[in-house]
Every structure is written in C-alpha cells, then in structure tokens.
Amino acid sequence: xxxVGFRALFKREVLRFVRRPKNTFMPPAITNVLYFxxxxxxxxxxxxxxxxxxxxxxxxxxxxxxxxxxSNAFENASFSIFHGRWNEYxxxxxxxxLSYVEMVVAYVAASAVRGLIVGVIVAVIGxxxxxxxVEHAVFLVVTMVVIAALFAGFGIIGGLIARxxxxxxxxxxxxxxxxxxxxxVFYSLTMLEPVWQAVSLLNPMVYMVDSVRYxxxxxxxxxAVTPASVGEFAPLLSLGVLVVLTAGVLTLxxxxxxxxxxxxx
Amino acid sequence: xxxxIDTVDLVKDYGDLRALNExxxxxxxxxxxxxxxxxxxGKTTFINTLVGLVRKSGxxxxxxxxxxxxxxxxxxxxxxxxxxxxxxxxxxxxKEVLMHKAGYHGISEDExxxxxxxxxxxxxxYDKRNERFDWLSGGMKxxxxxxxxxxxxxxxxxLDEPTAGVDVQLRHDLWDxxxxxxxxGTTILLTTHYIEEAERLCDxxxxxxxxxxxxxxxxxxxxxxxxxxxxxxxxxxxxxxxxVADELGAYAHDVTVTGDHLxxxxxxxxxxxxxxLSELETMGxxxxxxxxxxxxxxxxxxxxxxxxxxxxxxxxxxxxxxxxDDDPGSRxxxxxxxxxxx
Numbered sequence: 001x002x003x004v005g006f007r008a009l010f011k012r013e014v015l016r017f018v019r020r021p022k023n024t025f026m027p028p029a030i031t032n033v034l035y036f037x038x039x040x041x042x043x044x045x046x047x048x049x050x051x052x053x054x055x056x057x058x059x060x061x062x063x064x065x066x067x068x069x070x071s072n073a074f075e076n077a078s079f080s081i082f083h084g085r086w087n088e089y090x091x092x093x094x095x096x097x098l099s100y101v102e103m104v105v106a107y108v109a110a111s112a113v114r115g116l117i118v119g120v121i122v123a124v125i126g127x128x129x130x131x132x133x134v135e136h137a138v139f140l141v142v143t144m145v146v147i148a149a150l151f152a153g154f155g156i157i158g159g160l161i162a163r164x165x166x167x168x169x170x171x172x173x174x175x176x177x178x179x180x181x182x183x184x185v186f187y188s189l190t191m192l193e194p195v196w197q198a199v200s201l202l203n204p205m206v207y208m209v210d211s212v213r214y215x216x217x218x219x220x221x222x223x224a225v226t227p228a229s230v231g232e233f234a235p236l237l238s239l240g241v242l243v244v245l246t247a248g249v250l251t252l253x254x255x256x257x258x259x260x261x262x263x264x265x
Numbered sequence: 266x267x268x269x270i271d272t273v274d275l276v277k278d279y280g281d282l283r284a285l286n287e288x289x290x291x292x293x294x295x296x297x298x299x300x301x302x303x304x305x306x307g308k309t310t311f312i313n314t315l316v317g318l319v320r321k322s323g324x325x326x327x328x329x330x331x332x333x334x335x336x337x338x339x340x341x342x343x344x345x346x347x348x349x350x351x352x353x354x355x356x357x358x359x360k361e362v363l364m365h366k367a368g369y370h371g372i373s374e375d376e377x378x379x380x381x382x383x384x385x386x387x388x389x390x391y392d393k394r395n396e397r398f399d400w401l402s403g404g405m406k407x408x409x410x411x412x413x414x415x416x417x418x419x420x421x422x423x424l425d426e427p428t429a430g431v432d433v434q435l436r437h438d439l440w441d442x443x444x445x446x447x448x449x450g451t452t453i454l455l456t457t458h459y460i461e462e463a464e465r466l467c468d469x470x471x472x473x474x475x476x477x478x479x480x481x482x483x484x485x486x487x488x489x490x491x492x493x494x495x496x497x498x499x500x501x502x503x504x505x506x507x508x509v510a511d512e513l514g515a516y517a518h519d520v521t522v523t524g525d526h527l528x529x530x531x532x533x534x535x536x537x538x539x540x541x542l543s544e545l546e547t548m549g550x551x552x553x554x555x556x557x558x559x560x561x562x563x564x565x566x567x568x569x570x571x572x573x574x575x576x577x578x579x580x581x582x583x584x585x586x587x588x589x590d591d592d593p594g595s596r597x598x599x600x601x602x603x604x605x606x607x
Contacts, residue, residue, distance in 0.1 A: 003371065004372065007368070008367075008369050008377075015357070016357075092352070095317060096342075096366070096370055097338040098369055099338060260317075265310075265313070265320070
C-alpha cells in the first residue's frame with residue numbers, strides 16, 4: 001500500500017494545502033475564534049448550561065471541531081479532484097501506474113489529514129477560552145479519523161460528479177453545513193421537544209457530533225434521548241456505523257475511479 | 266519482444282459517433298511511427314485509449330504485450346505522453362511537477378530530483394525549474410510537456426502534435442531531440458498535421474480518417490502512390506488538350522494545356538517521360554523544355570482523407586470536466602477564488 005507512487009501522490013496532496021495556510025488553515029482559525037468569542041463568551045454567558053456541569057463554551061467545542069473536520073476534509077478532496085479535472089492535470093495521476101486503490105487512498109488520506117489539522121486547531125482555540133480535559137482519548141482519535149476519512153471519501157464523489165465550481169459550493173454550503181448546524185453543534189438534543197429530537201436522530205451529523213462530544217467531554221446526548229438499553233452503547237454503536245459507512249464510501253470511490261466516472265471519456 | 270503498440274479491431278463510440286472504427290495497428294518496438302489524419306480522425310482518441318484516459322468500447326489494445334485495461338499499471342508505466350493540451354499541475358514549480366510525475370511511476374525522491382534536472386536541461390528550460398507553469402512562454406510550456414513525458418524514462422514516447430504552434434527553432438530542436446531518443450531505442454508515436462514532420466522523422470506512417478486506418482506505409486512508399494506531373498513546354502502548343510490526349514497512351518491520366526505548357530499526369534514521371542516526349546515528337550510538336558514534379562505527401566494525404574460528407578462535424582471528444590463552454594482563461598484562477606470560503 002505504501003508504495004513510492006502512493007507516497008508521492010500523498011505528499012503532493014499534502015503540500016498543496018500546507019503551502020497555502022492563508023487559504024486552508026487561517027480561515028477556519030479566524031472563524032472559530034469568532035464563534036467562541038461571540039457564541040461562547042458574549043452570548044454563552046447568558047445561556048444556561050445546556051448540560052449540567054458543562055459550560056456552553058465547553059459544550060460548543062466538539063461540534064465546532066466536527067464542523068471543521070468535515071468541511072475541510074470534504075472541501076479538500078472535492079476541490080483537489082475537481083480542480084485536477086478542470087485543468088486536466090489529474091491526467092498526470094491517471095496515466096501513471098498507480099493502482100486505483102492507491103490513488104483513492106492517497107487523496108482521501110491527505111484530505112483527512114487537512115480535516116484533522118483543522119479539527120486540532122479548533123480544539124486548541126477552544127482550549128484557549130476554557131480548560132478542556134479529554135475523557136476518552138482513544139475513542140476520540142478513532143472517531144475523528146473515521147469522520148475525516150468518511151468526508152474525504154464523500155469529497156472524492158463530489159469532485160467527480162461536479163460539473164462546475166458552483167456545484168462544489170452547493171454541496172458544501174447548502175447540504176453539508178446545514179446538516180452539521182442542525183446536528184446539535186450549538187445545542188443539546190435534550191433542549192428540543194421530543195418530536196424534534198426524533199427528527200434530529202435522522203440527521204447522521206448528530207451521531208458524529210455526539211461521538212466526538214463523548215470522546216472529548218464524556219457526555220453523550222444519546223444517553224438521554226434514546227432508550228437506556230441503546231443509549232448505554234450509543235457511542236460505540238455510532239462509531240461502528242461510521243466505520244461501515246466509511247468503508248462503503250471508500251469502496252465506491254475506488255469503483256468510480258476504476259470505471260473512470262468523471263475522469264475518462 | 267512484443268510490439269510497442271498492438272491494437273485489434275479497436276472501437277470507441279461516443280454516443281452515435283464512432284471515433285475509432287475497428288482500428289488494427291501495430292507499431293514495432295524501436296520504431297518511429299507517425300499518425301496522420303485531419304482533425305477528428307481519431308488520433309487523440311487512439312492515444313488516450315492507450316494511456317487510460319479513454320475507455321475503449323471494443324477490440325483489444327496492448328502496449329509491449331500488456332493489455333491497456335487488464336494490465337493497466339504495466340502498460341501505463343511504459344508510456345511517456347506529451348499531449349496537445351497544457352494539462353500541467355499549476356500549484357507547484359515545474360521541477361516539483363516533474364518529481365511528482367516520476368514519483369507516481371515509483372521513482373524514489375532523490376532519483377526523481379536528479380531526473381527532473383536532467384530532463385529540464387535536455388529540453389533547455391533548466392533555468393526555469395523554480396517557475397510555475399503559468400509563467401512559462403508557449404514554447405517553454407511545450408518543452409515542459411516533453412520533459413514530463415521523458416522524466417519516467419519511457420520505452421514508448423507518445424507525442425501528440427508536439428510542434429503545433431511552435432516557432433521554427435523550437436520545432437527543429439524538438440526534431441533533433443526525438444530523433445536522438447529514437448536512436449537510443451525509445452519507440453516513438455508521433456501525431457502531427459505537418460506532413461513535412463512525418464516525412465522527415467518517421468519510419469512508417471499510418472493515415473487515419475474518420476476513425477479508421479486508411480493505410481500504413483513508409484513516407485517513400487506513400488509518395489510512390491501519388492501521380493507525377495510532367496510539364497512540357499512546346500514551341501507550338503495545341504489549341505486544346507483533347508487534341509493531344511487522344512493520341513497519348515493509357516499512361517496519361519490527365520492532360521491540360523496552359524499557354525505553351527502541356528501538363529500530363531502520369532504514375533511515374535521518370536520512366537514515362539521519354540515515351541511521352543517521343544510520342545509528342547511523332548505528333549510533330551517541338552519540345553522546348555521539360556520538368557517533372559512529384560506529388561507531395563501532403564497532396565496524397567489530402568486525397569486519402571477527403572471528407573465526403575461535410576454536413577457532419579467530427580472532432581475529438583472533450584475531456585470530462587472541461588467540456589463546458591467557459592472561458593479557458595478562467596481555469597487559471599487562484600485556488601481561493603475557485604474554492605470559495607474554506
């Protein structure tokens with residue numbers, strides 16, 4: 001798997017975003033400083049603790065971390081694939097002897113790395129506003145990696161099906177972002193009426209935000225809004241579903257590369 | 266050693282358009298092979314089928330014995346492609362672009378750096394190694410495409426109209442370079458619109474038209490297939506061509522009279538001219554001058570590829586992402602402008 005060719009493509013992909021911090025890391029850093037300052041400090045001081053013992057800024061951190069990871073992993077993969085198609089330099093990769101699996105894994109891994117770096121930046125910024133203690137480190141790391149890989153995988157599909165840069169904007173701004181915002185980033189599910197709790201459970205982002213919140217703070221909304229028999233295992237169940245979903249999406253990515261969807265005539 | 270390229274009944278359909286029509290072609294290892302044909306003949310589709318940018322609809326295609334789909338990794342590793350389009354990674358200085366390409370082909374980073382320097386020197390743009398592609402002139406861009414094709418040290422070098430739009434000096438530089446590469450053993454497949462280029466460089470050429478192979482021959486053989494024109498200046502020319510044409514043998518395909526010049530089209534001017542002169546003298550004409558001109562390869566090419574139905578547009582299919590009608594210049598916008606809020 002870690003062939004010279006794979007490493008070359010992975011390195012190229014990582015260098016592309018590392019050398020452009022003003023495009024890739026500065027915007028989420030600034031945005032999150034604003035989120036924490038406005039929602040956390042200015043408004044948060046007037047909001048009751050959404051959950052007993054967890055202040056509002058602390059409660060916000062996991063959701064904003066997930067938002068950063070998801071947005072950046074998706075955006076990096078979709079942009080890299082689509083920009084390569086648009087300017088046709090993806091042909092450099094497609095005409096190489098790299099296997100389709102190597103191509104997909106290199107693109108996904110590099111995009112996941114960008115997502116994770118942004119996630120860490122957001123967490124560090126949050127920690128500047130409020131002390132954070134990680135409750136379940138291994139669970140947190142595994143969950144973040146899986147979420148980053150999943151959305152990098154979705155980004156590949158987005159980059160392959162997009163016909164214009166507008167399509168990428170639509171996917172990110174009009175689909176991803178609203179789902180994450182309604183994924184209990186800024187509020188606890190326990191604050192909602194039962195009917196909206198039920199509706200929220202249909203949103204896959206809820207489980208991702210909740211899993212990261214559980215890993216970071218040791219608290220999960222699922223303990224409260226699902227039956228006790230399920231709630232107890234909810235974080236592990238969410239992670240299991242995410243792993244399966246990620247495997248499925250990456251398999252689809254490889255299949256699309258193999259048939260040349262959006263890549264070859 | 267298996268042929269460098271071997272296709273059997275290769276077919277590529279784009280909807281109703283058959284871009285490759287049961288194309289069977291063999292290019293031997295070490296050959297300098299030319300692919301000639303008008304726009305839309307299927308040359309680029311053929312090339313892209315070999316490198317994996319086009320999926321064939323039928324038939325077989327092998328590169329050094331490797332099937333381009335079943336053994337795509339080996340087939341692609343053997344090929345270096347210099348395409349028509351400037352499809353180069355614009356995020357990195359050109360030396361790094363070459364290193365990345367070499368890396369994809371399994372060449373270690375240190376060796377890739379050495380090779381990148383080497384090929385940049387070879388094509389004459391080493392001093393631009395830290396520039397990005399967009400800052401190069403048109404000629405330098407063309408040279409970079411060749412450098413990128415060479416950096417993996419391919420056994421088969423495919424050049425898709427490498428001299429289109431370049432100045433005379435660069436064209437000659439490229440000719441010298443590819444001739445040298447071929448002498449070193451690299452098989453070369455060249456597509457071109459310049460007949461002179463094919464005539465000068467290629468061991469054999471294939472003429473393609475509307476997706477199928479019209480013929481394969483050496484440039485000399487092709488020229489033999491054309492007719493020559495014997496131009497005879499007469500002291501007292503006939504009033505009409507018909508007066509003379511009826512008297513001449515079957516070897517004279519066409520006779521025209523322009524002023525005091527009698528032009529006779531024949532298969533082989535060198536061997537036919539004495540007979541023509543003898544018959545003209547027998548008819549009482551006095552010969553003042555004689556000139557034999559051979560049909561150019563270009564004329565033969567035009568004859569062979571004349572499109573009968575001009576109501577149908579044939580052109581190479583656009584690549585998948587770039588098939589919108591947007592201004593090409595917009596492709597070079599910065600990442601920030603294209604990416605939106607990150």
